Amino acid sequence: MPPNVSLASPAINTPxxxxxxxxxxxxxxxxFGNFPETDSYGLGCEALNAALDDAxxxxxxxxxxxxxxxxxxxxxxxxxxxxxxYCLLTEAPGRFSAVSLALAAxxxxxxxxxxxxxxxxxxxxxxxxAYGGGDSEWSPWGMTSPGASxxxxxxxxxxxxxxxxADLGPVSVAFRHHACLNPDAVMYGRPITLEDHAQARPICExxxxxxxxxxxxxxxxxxxxxxxxxxxxxxxxxxxxxYARQDAFHYGSGPADDFWFPSLSACRSVxxxxxxxxxxxxxxxxxxxxxPTVLFSLExxxxxxxxxxxxxxxxxxxxxxxxxxxxxTSGGHLSDSYMQGWGIIAECVRQLRHECGDRQIPDAQAxxxxxxxxxxxxxxxxxxxx
Amino acid sequence: xxxxxxxxxxxxxxxxxxxxxxNQRQLVLQRCTATGRCFYPPAPVSPFTGRPNxxxxxxxxxxELWSLVEFHQNYFPGMKDELPYTVAMVKxxxxxxxxxxxxxxxxxxxxxxxxxxxRLPGGPEGFLxxxxxxxxxxx
Numbered sequence: 001m002p003p004n005v006s007l008a009s010p011a012i013n014t015p016x017x018x019x020x021x022x023x024x025x026x027x028x029x030x031x032f033g034n035f036p037e038t039d040s041y042g043l044g045c046e047a048l049n050a051a052l053d054d055a056x057x058x059x060x061x062x063x064x065x066x067x068x069x070x071x072x073x074x075x076x077x078x079x080x081x082x083x084x085x086y087c088l089l090t091e092a093p094g095r096f097s098a099v100s101l102a103l104a105a106x107x108x109x110x111x112x113x114x115x116x117x118x119x120x121x122x123x124x125x126x127x128x129x130a131y132g133g134g135d136s137e138w139s140p141w142g143m144t145s146p147g148a149s150x151x152x153x154x155x156x157x158x159x160x161x162x163x164x165x166a167d168l169g170p171v172s173v174a175f176r177h178h179a180c181l182n183p184d185a186v187m188y189g190r191p192i193t194l195e196d197h198a199q200a201r202p203i204c205e206x207x208x209x210x211x212x213x214x215x216x217x218x219x220x221x222x223x224x225x226x227x228x229x230x231x232x233x234x235x236x237x238x239x240x241x242x243y244a245r246q247d248a249f250h251y252g253s254g255p256a257d258d259f260w261f262p263s264l265s266a267c268r269s270v271x272x273x274x275x276x277x278x279x280x281x282x283x284x285x286x287x288x289x290x291x292p293t294v295l296f297s298l299e300x301x302x303x304x305x306x307x308x309x310x311x312x313x314x315x316x317x318x319x320x321x322x323x324x325x326x327x328x329t330s331g332g333h334l335s336d337s338y339m340q341g342w343g344i345i346a347e348c349v350r351q352l353r354h355e356c357g358d359r360q361i362p363d364a365q366a367x368x369x370x371x372x373x374x375x376x377x378x379x380x381x382x383x384x385x386x
Numbered sequence: 387x388x389x390x391x392x393x394x395x396x397x398x399x400x401x402x403x404x405x406x407x408x409n410q411r412q413l414v415l416q417r418c419t420a421t422g423r424c425f426y427p428p429a430p431v432s433p434f435t436g437r438p439n440x441x442x443x444x445x446x447x448x449x450e451l452w453s454l455v456e457f458h459q460n461y462f463p464g465m466k467d468e469l470p471y472t473v474a475m476v477k478x479x480x481x482x483x484x485x486x487x488x489x490x491x492x493x494x495x496x497x498x499x500x501x502x503x504x505r506l507p508g509g510p511e512g513f514l515x516x517x518x519x520x521x522x523x524x525x
Binding site for chain 2: 114130132133136137138139140141142143144145148151152155156159201202203204205206253254255257355
């Protein structure tokens with residue numbers, strides 16, 4: 001799809017039927033790093049136990065299970081001793097973190113399950129997973145890897161709008177700054193500068209090392225139940241107020257030729273669906289597999305105009321304590337942990353519970369998550385008492 | 387640069403004709419008989435109708451450079467000696483994009499939007515890989 005084409009039915013002005021129906025009541029994360037002594041099952045179990053402890057629930061109270069990136073939902077359920085009435089495995093790509101959450105909300109709203117555990121486990125670092133190579137449609141020409149697709153899109157963005165590689169620097173530097181406020185982040189204690197970003201080793205130009213996400217082991221678990229039930233649990237409930245999604249499966253599995261702008265623009269409906277305006281949001285979580293997706297997301301959701309992302313972030317829009325839109329306050333995929341959206345959404349919940357210590361957004365009441373991919377999505381979370 | 391050590395295409399029931407045509411130095415695409423629009427990669431049905439109504443069509447082999455990247459990371463053993471290498475995204479005049487390589491022009495001299503045309507200088511055993519260089523103007 002060429003840019004500037006709007007989709008036919010963005011569902012603006014329509015409330016989401018599931019608005020504020022489902023709530024996060026437990027969050028669990030493992031340490032992030034290189035853990036060859038365990039695997040995605042072991043990490044998933046650890047995260048789920050942490051989430052249950054956080055919620056004050058026991059495993060026998062879980063009647064719904066959604067597992068992602070862990071190879072078998074059946075083996076995982078067997079290990080944890082869960083015999084649910086609702087269970088499924090979602091695909092490994094990171095776009096499925098928010099998809100999984102939407103499915104959980106649907107399960108809660110329809111009564112398919114009362115209390116769901118959503119568990120993501122990834123041991124890509126210790127098994128040295130390669131994000132590229134192998135046979136594909138494009139391998140005879142040497143085209144491979146998600147990074148190269150994003151490099152192709154960013155080069156085109158530079159051509160169309162006059163942006164530069166340097167426009168990505170404030171993204172990488174802001175998120176690293178946040179990671180340095182987060183002792184659990186992989187890159188804690190390792191600050192970078194714009195100069196470091198510019199001089200980093202090229203991987204697939206125009207992108208360089210500091211435009212790429214980390215690859216690390218870890219797991220994230222969420223416990224989701226009804227807003228009604230959440231009132232009786234120990235943590236301040238965080239509600240899923242709005243969710244919007246627009247898919248665009250670009251032919252040939254090649255790089256998108258439109259920066260996902262039409263489909264992200266359709267996701268602006270998330271504000272009406274949530275009943276919360278952009279101005280009422282205090283911070284953002286943006287799926288940052290590569291630094292350009294942050295600018296694509298900001299442009300697509302209308303924080304700035306198409307092509308204006310570089311200008312928008314240049315003067316400190318994203319860093320905590322400085323910018324209007326503190327983004328990826330844990331450090332994101334670039335500097336905290338590559339948990340494919342699961343960790344970024346967990347951070348949004350923790351911000352709304354006011355648990356983030358040195359990286360807390362003051363008085364955060366509502367947070368927005370955005371994921372720019374072939375399944376573009378956005379969701380708005382808020383404190384139940386907001 | 388040597389194309390002989392490139393990864394071989396994975397041949398399936400839909401792309402076989404494309405590669406056979408390349409070996410005869412002709413670029414072909416599937417064309418939807420309902421809409422007249424071409425598509426790639428090869429598929430059992432037209433993406434414009436979802437129906438198996440298509441035909442193979444010889445195409446111009448011409449298009450424009452839409453974007454390009456330079457790989458510094460090695461992913462394929464047979465391409466290590468080519469590093470750093472360029473992959474170009476070419477928008478064919480008939481509509482589809484191809485991810486391909488430049489031939490006869492250095493990446494530093496290439497400009498997005500420039501006209502390109504296909505050539506078939508070589509490939510791994512049994513295949514000729516489409517590559518793109520500055521458009522040759524018909525005499």
